[in-house]
Amino acid sequence: MTRPQRFDRLLLRRLFASFLVAGAWTCAAPGFAAHEASLPVQSFAAIGIETTPARPASSDRLEHLPAHVQVPNAQQRYVATPIGGLVTELQAGVGDPVQKGQTLARVVSAELLALQRDLAQAGAERERTQRALARDERLLAEGLVSESRVEASRAADRQAQAALAEKRSLLELSGVRPLAAGTFELVAPIDGVVLAQDVHPGQRIDAATTLFRIAQLDPLELLIDVPIGAASRIAIGASVRVPQVGATGRVIAIGRAVGDAQTVAVRARLDTGLAALGPGQHVEAEIDARPGEGGERSWLVPAAALVRLGPGGTNPAVFVLRDDRYVAVPAVPLGEAGRDVVVQAALTEGEPVVSAGASQLKSALGGAGEASAPVSK
Secondary structure, X not given: OOHHHHHHHHHHHHHHHHHHHHHHHHHHOOOOOOOOOEEEHHHHHHHOOEEEEOEEOOOOEEEEEEEEEEOOHHHXXXXXXXXXXXXXXXXXXXXXXXXXXXXXXXXXXXXXXXXXXXXXXXXXXXXXXXXXXXXXXXXXXXXXXXXXXXXXXXXXXXXXXXHHHHHHHHHHHHHEEEOOOOEEEEEOOOOEEEEEEOOOOOOEEOOOOEEEEXXXXXOEEEEEXXXXXXXXXXXXXXXXXXXXXXXXXXXXEEOOOOOOOOEEEEEEEEEEOOOOOOOOOEEEEEEEOOOOHHHOOEEXXXXXXXXXXXXXXXXXXXXXXXXXXXXXXXXXXXXXXXXEEEEXXXXXXXXXXXXXXXXXXXXXXXXXXXXXXXXXX
């Protein structure tokens, strides 16, 4: 047989195979059924397909969910200065417990001298308007002045009172405690722990510069990334655990926005086992969950087994060896467990799932979209 003849026969075989595969996928898309989207085993004997038995995962909880610890918004404060100056002394640092009203820093400020002068002037003006108003009211009672003059005196007194209150408020912002000679103290607004210190002694600061972040660390919150396929199994009040440190709590909110990794944010309030946790710490969490829809169980399969089929790669699936065929079984990813992923699928225990070569089967089946990667942490 000549080389052109061999090439023509090889081309015909590939075209015939492609028509068979296209026919199989046409039956399967877009909402493919497991018994329709399949490929014969003998056609792939040469590419080294490997399988791994499916293992049952816990059906009553979601495990190995990536999460990080954070402080509830209502339990943290930022201490900032309302006026510029020079930091002369710091009396607290990162990790120090502080009480409400405790001195954190001292600042020398020329702006404070100006504010104190303005406050003194506003106080003197208020005293003058009060005396003028009292005099005019006496004269009105004696019939010596008109009502309009008294109303003007009252308006002037109200303006002086408002100006005095404004000057006092400027000194009270962010816990400022004025001292002598243009010096003021910044104090802790709440009981808590200093989480961050953003200045050092001798540093010049501008108005609104943040010096400290203070927080109360009991209770704490956990922000958990949950795959959208599993979010419907979670309810407000569901129990949450951080196994590595023994912390426990409950779900308090379930987000609606979907992130780039196709996950939603679930917030949990942790109230026990907090000693080994700190804000910003990354952990793995478990959440008690309802059974999946349709009564399908959860399974542990190798991460490389999960592929995405269909237009745009919208149908996650695994290939299962059944009756000498590789069958594409829909599989909803629920999370990670080491090198495995947890999926919800119509499988049976010990059923051989393709763990090596799934991408080749996907290409042969004609599934569109990218091969699936492990669920992002």
